[in-house]
Amino acid sequence: MSKRYIFVCFGVLLFVAAGTGLFYWYADADFSEGAGTASVDQNPFVVSHAESPVPALTSPDQTQELPALPRDERVSDIDIDGAVRVDMNGNLVLDRQLRRFLDFFIGLAPGRQYEAAMRQRMQAVMAAKGVPESVQHEVFDILDRYLAYREAAEQMEPDAGTSSADIFAAFDIVYGLRREYLGSDVAEGFYGVEERRLRLALERQRVMADDSLSDAEKSRALAQIDQNLPEHVRRSKETSEAVVSTVFRVQELREAGASEAEVRALRLERYGAEATARLEAVDRERQQWQKRLADYQQRKQAVMQSEGLAPQDRTEALRLLRESMFEGHELRRIRALDKMAETAG
Structure with a gap:
């Protein structure tokens, strides 16, 4: 049709x-x-x-x-x-x-x-x-x-x-x-x-879209609408909102200089011990990645600033640098980041 x-x-x-x-x-x-x-x-x-x-x-x-x-x-x-x-x-x-x-x-x-x-x-x-x-x-x-x-x-x-x-x-x-x-x-x-x-x-x-309503009135009206959702959808919504709220709160704590102990206490309260442990593992992996990425960027900068290298030699040196520091999906990720940097710059 x-x-x-x-x-x-x-x-x-x-x-x-x-x-x-x-x-x-x-x-x-x-x-x-x-x-x-x-x-x-x-x-x-x-x-x-x-x-x-x-x-x-x-x-x-x-x-x-x-x-x-x-x-x-x-x-x-x-x-x-x-x-x-x-x-x-x-x-x-x-x-x-x-x-x-x-x-x-x-x-x-x-x-x-x-x-x-x-x-x-x-x-x-x-x-x-x-x-x-x-x-x-x-x-x-x-x-x-x-x-x-x-x-x-x-x-x-x-x-x-x-x-x-x-x-x-x-x-x-x-x-x-x-x-x-x-x-x-x-x-x-x-x-x-x-x-x-x-x-x-x-x-x-x-x-x-109703400009005649205050923020508080809109919140009440939206909450009333949500009461028409099936129970399992409401639970899903509440869980999603709690997760988003906690993520923003963790970000605020860290920006304010809070300790990781304070972040851990918040997560334990909101998520429980098992989920908190998984999030902390993700944090560690992210920190390790950021450290390795910073190390790579420093070495890459040294290659880019090396005098006497022909363009093709510099390209080959960068390829060898990437492959010596990363593999698998990380290597693909670094290549993509480098491509984005070339496009932007």
Whole structure:
């Protein structure tokens, strides 16, 4: 399908949020509701991208050649993306894996004229994996609605506005469009996780952009928004904020001339003994690296200032110096630093 579809559905909604880093700590978090719900991954039925190659151009019984699609060559050596899943009761699982499965085959067929061939290929894959015919029919019914939704979304004219009101309006339009064409269950399964994530991000952006609020009022409003996060995401956020806070506090202590004993006491309080020991090991490694780097820079300076060396001899001398002091990833790191210094200077 056209790139315009992708722009409309994601570009308009994500422009401000992504551009201002509003997804921060929970951008990649699992946003699923109800941690106690059994994962559908425990009941996969068919079409897992981990084990399903792109379908060969023959039917499962080898009696009928399947039609080729225009973009087959793009995926000739990769597995099918997404999955069709059935739960323990035999019901089709409406999730993002199903949406990715549909997108995979839609991506092979750039236009409605290839739809029949696309459906034949999809049916062959599902049949080969033992998907019941009733479930196959349901998948194709969802495909019809999904294609209609995508076409409707392509007709939307993106609004150039980037204010909070504009972005929320675009979000609400796409949110409603999905439910109008897909139904609430399919729309929730396909988009619910990212919609909740995006809505919270936009709410945070609206608060931060509100100049009528004081810093304290913004902090309270943001904290209230965070209460809508799933518990495990809130814990992750709190942990991340604690780590960042401690890192800055350690930096402040050292800049103020505090002793390493004071730094250790802070880390023990915030992280515990095991994590503190690991951080201290990292500190020692960093200090050793800085010492070796300073030694290298001093020796390098001596080579650079040596009189009588031709340019090629100086280059060779620097290479030998690097290789005598570093190896492996450290050697690659030194080469990169030297290249950056040459570019800058």
